[in-house]
Amino acid sequence: MLVYALLGFLKYQPMTGYELKQTMDKSTGHFWQAKQSQIYTTLKKMEKEGRIISHPEPQEHRPDRRVYQITESGKTALREWLLQPVTTLDSTKQLLLLKLFFSGKLEKETILTQLRLLRNLHGRQAELYKTESPDFIEEITALQPDLKQDAQLWEATRRFGELYEKMYIRWLDETIAMVEAKF
Amino acid sequence: MLVYALLGFLKYQPMTGYELKQTMDKSTGHFWQAKQSQIYTTLKKMEKEGRIISHPEPQEHRPDRRVYQITESGKTALREWLLQPVTTLDSTKQLLLLKLFFSGKLEKETILTQLRLLRNLHGRQAELYKTESPDFIEEITALQPDLKQDAQLWEATRRFGELYEKMYIRWLDETIAMVEAKF
DNA sequence: TATAACATGTAACTAGTTACATGATTGG
DNA sequence: CCAATCATGTAACTAGTTACATGTTATA
Numbered sequence: 001m002l003v004y005a006l007l008g009f010l011k012y013q014p015m016t017g018y019e020l021k022q023t024m025d026k027s028t029g030h031f032w033q034a035k036q037s038q039i040y041t042t043l044k045k046m047e048k049e050g051r052i053i054s055h056p057e058p059q060e061h062r063p064d065r066r067v068y069q070i071t072e073s074g075k076t077a078l079r080e081w082l083l084q085p086v087t088t089l090d091s092t093k094q095l096l097l098l099k100l101f102f103s104g105k106l107e108k109e110t111i112l113t114q115l116r117l118l119r120n121l122h123g124r125q126a127e128l129y130k131t132e133s134p135d136f137i138e139e140i141t142a143l144q145p146d147l148k149q150d151a152q153l154w155e156a157t158r159r160f161g162e163l164y165e166k167m168y169i170r171w172l173d174e175t176i177a178m179v180e181a182k183f
Numbered sequence: 184m185l186v187y188a189l190l191g192f193l194k195y196q197p198m199t200g201y202e203l204k205q206t207m208d209k210s211t212g213h214f215w216q217a218k219q220s221q222i223y224t225t226l227k228k229m230e231k232e233g234r235i236i237s238h239p240e241p242q243e244h245r246p247d248r249r250v251y252q253i254t255e256s257g258k259t260a261l262r263e264w265l266l267q268p269v270t271t272l273d274s275t276k277q278l279l280l281l282k283l284f285f286s287g288k289l290e291k292e293t294i295l296t297q298l299r300l301l302r303n304l305h306g307r308q309a310e311l312y313k314t315e316s317p318d319f320i321e322e323i324t325a326l327q328p329d330l331k332q333d334a335q336l337w338e339a340t341r342r343f344g345e346l347y348e349k350m351y352i353r354w355l356d357e358t359i360a361m362v363e364a365k366f
Numbered sequence: 367t368a369t370a371a372c373a374t375g376t377a378a379c380t381a382g383t384t385a386c387a388t389g390a391t392t393g394g
Numbered sequence: 395c396c397a398a399t400c401a402t403g404t405a406a407c408t409a410g411t412t413a414c415a416t417g418t419t420a421t422a
Contacts, residue, residue: 001278002381008285018401028284031277038382040403062390063401082286085297086279089304094214095184096269097340101211102191103265104333111336114268121272150287152365153294156358157280167350175339182335185409201373221410223375244418246373 002034002042003051007070007078010052014069017043027154030129030161043068051077100175108183112176119172126165129158185217185225186234190253190261193235197252200226210337213312213344226251234260283358291366295359302355309348312341 009015009023017040024034034042046052051074057065070078096118103111141151192198192206200223207217217225229235234257240248253261279301286294324334 001276001281004285005281008281011285016401017403018399028281031275031280033274035383036401037384037403042381044403059401063388065401078285082282082289083293085300086282087300087304089308090276090278091216092214092275093184093273094343095273097214097343098184098188098191098211099265099269100336101340102187102194102261104330104336106265110266117268117270121270125272147287149366152361153283153287156354156361157284159357160277160280160354163350163354167346171339171343171346174342178335178339183332199373200375218411219373220375220412225409227375242373246417248373 001032002038003046004078004081005032005034006039006042006046006068007051007074007081010068010070011075011078014067016065016067018065020068028157030125030164031157046074050074108179111179111183115172115176115179119169119176122165122168122172126162126169129162129165184215185221186229187261187264188215188217189222189225189229189251190234190257190264193251193253194258194261197250199248199250201248203251211340213308213347214340229257233257291362294362294366298355298359298362302352302359305348305351305355309345309352312345312348 005024005028006020009020015023017036020043021034021036021039024032024039043052043054047054047068050071052068052070054066054068057067059065096114099114100111103114140154141147188207188211189203192203198206200219203226204217204219204222207215207222226235226237230237230251233254235251235253237249237251240250242248279297282297283294286297323337324330
């Protein structure tokens, strides 16, 4: 699926693998991520399939950049993918839930330590949705007003992250309280 | 990680690959799943590593069963894994969010159709948490009272699923309303 | 009479991660 | 002076999915 994420970004403007990584981290990072190495190998595969074309840009005192551009074939593939509805639920893998499920014989404090650690991580993550992402959206919309609808959808995905983190924190707090009381 | 999920189940009782699949689907299914084929190949790998041992059970008029049992080495591995805290957030991949993010140029009705379809899927999923899973928990606790703490943690994971689905539905309803109003 | 449940497995493939390799420039 | 940023890539590996192959019995 990374293929479509990359096509999606490249439809806005040509970019290098390095820039795609940064853009993804800042925008779709909370619901779709990829490692730099995967981005480079996927771009290569996509070019071979004709979805994108690249041009090397020599630079002085810096490594050359390779700028990728979406082709007509790429635009078609992206459009077709976007039109095809999602018909199954995403399979989620929650490592902490898996551990917790089998932790019945562990000591109370061991479980609490784990839960509190994750509570911290999610607390920090929740902070990000109140600052970083909204800034990013406003910034882009100011520069390109034709992206108004796009920006509304970006905001919807940011909102998902916010609700998700709030839900997670609520559950962690409830679960911590339960273990404190009943173990 | 499937390795630890399987060890976790086998610590309760010896089981076949087929039974492990069914048990996973009913219990950890909403936060950890595996295909039958992956279960069989992983069990094989685990036996080679000495974490489990198997005994074939001949059956009449049915294919033979292969019952797997956890070894001391397996118990140690499981315990060590359970004690090791989760220090990073799980990376989630939300296909619908990815599509939505790039759907700014699609028609209003196309987006709404996609959102409503997923609204249905999550509506049905949410129903499951009110019936199936609690039954399963009560059933087990009645038979084995020494699993009281285990059952409380199982209930906590079920609760996560419930909150997750409620959050998702809330977000879908909000997003549907937003698209209806602003596109 | 068909299909779901029981029961196990392999092969080929797709996706994603970790580790390695290189090297200049800028900022603290 | 050290770490971060810029910039690209390969190799080896782990995890998970899809498709194939086989065959009986119970249920609707």
